[in-house]
Amino acid sequence: MKRNKIKKAAVIALAGLMMTQAALTGCGKKTVDYNVDGTTDENGENNNGNKSDKGGIAGKLGIPDSINETIDVGTSGLGKITINCEEPKIPEIDKMVVAHYTPITMSNEDKKKIAETLFEKDKGIYVYDYENRTKDDIQKEIDWYKTQIDETKANGDSEYLTYLEEEVSNLENKLAEAPETYPDAGDYSGDIFRGTVDGVTYSLSMDSSSGEDMVGMGSSVYFSSENALYIRPYEGATYGYVDSYVDPYSTVDAETTVNGSSISIEEAEEIAERFLDNIGASDLVKINSNDAFWVYYNNDGEELAREADGYYFEYSRAISGTSTYSGNLWSVDNLNQIDGWINLPIETYRVIVYDGRIIEASWQQIFGSADSTEDVELLSYDAIIEKANTEISKYYEKYQPKYKNVEFNDARLTYYLVSDDGGKCKYIPVWIFSQYEEYMDMDNSNDPVQLVIINAIDGSVIDIVEEAKKLGCFEDYSNSITKG
Secondary structure (H helix, E strand, O other): OHHHHHHHHHHHHHHOOOOOOOOOOOOOOOEOOEOOOOOOOOOOEOOOOOEOOOOHHHHHHOOOOOEEEEEOOOOOOOOEEEEEEOOOEOEOOOOEEEEEEOEOOOOHHHHHHHHHHHOOHHHOOEEOOHHHOOHHHHHHHHHHHHHHHHHHHHHOOHHHHHHHHHHHHHHHHHHOOOOOOOOEOOOOOOOEEEEEEOOEEEEEEEEOOOEOOEOOOOEEEEEEOOOHHHHOOOOOOOEEEEEOOOOOOOOOOOOOOOOOOOOOHHHHHHHHHHHHHHOOOOOEEEEEEEEEEEEEEOOOOOEEEEEEEEEEEEEEEEEOOEEEOOOOOOOOOHHHHOOOEEOOOOOEEEEEEEOOEEEEEEEEEOEOOOOEEEEEOOOOHHHHHHHHHHHHHHHHHHOOOOOOEEEEOEEEEEEEEEEOHHHOEEEEEEEEEEEOOOOOOOOOOOOOOEEEEEEOOOOOEOOHHHHHHHHOOEEOOOOOEEOO
16 A cells, blocks of 8 residues: 555656645735734723724724633533634734625636746647656656666665566656657647746646636646656655645654755745736735745655755735635534535645745636725724624534534634625625644644634624535535535
């Protein structure tokens, strides 16, 4: 079984087609900057007893510097519901809006535009076919396997050596009949393309399976250069990839605490943003940046090394400069009790810069520019808590959690995607109260175990399941997408 897994991983890496989910919505040269604000009463205290003299939307709504609330459990059957958050995440803005969008699908013409933007057109753009790989691609695989054969002979793993030699034999048989080049991209009806950027071969995968069956889910796009081991080899490694963070469960420490990149993170960010500009992206804010870690494994699946070299950047769709919610719902306790799961459409870009160039980028195209926006008045913080005292318990009565105590430790004012009239969608201002597990000094706030979303305009609790069905992103366990 281990050998099969290794073989599959190697094939995926060699093809360069690891699909990741993100979003085509653009690059605004902004960084998310949350500020904790509140208003004062005649004693200079806000309604939670914290000193505050801040302004902006936090001051207008009377949001305290820290939140400590006990919410009525009603007839939910819960033992307690509390909100204890030292630093609520509040954007530094004066107002929020409702933004209306029409889901878009990717046409062949759209694929052509993206490919011709990313690749050097005069060097050729081709349709990739793994079953009919070119002589050059097959020879590169053979050379890689032969390197592994030499290392395997040295460590005496006869079983893996036999597997490698069989793979080389099979590839050499294919080599004689292999084509010299891939077919031209033609009408772009394919999904995977090959091209050149600064002398480096890249793959571009564009999954256009969205549309009527998956409203709002969009089309996934994945752009990458060669297998990590081709770009940055490591002695003894048979498989490698680039990660965006230090894995706390890793069996080895990151071998460099100082990034080995030859350029600064500021220079790398400029490269990332030029890339986003080149593909016509707009209305993004940067929500994360980190060292890029190269992770290497041997043929036994043992992690050999984890080295920092290059940089990772993540951008999110922004509504009037404020990022939209990009947390995961799969970890939420009561949503795990329903007969299905929610694949929330998340509009983010992920870009990795190494050696002065983009080696990987992924996104998910869901919307273009907003159809329209409208200013809205939000309920005050006190009014939201008053609504929460009646509405949260009703929500938990409908969607029962496994645990009897709900203890929210994260609070944020942000935007969340809901359905709109006529098969359209809209981002609305919401309060999100969530509970996440704190361990190993990691920020796990985007992987909540409890979560409630409150409409910041009227104080109603959003039915996450029903909204997911309307958006077409609720999948039951028979793997069918449910639309409301």
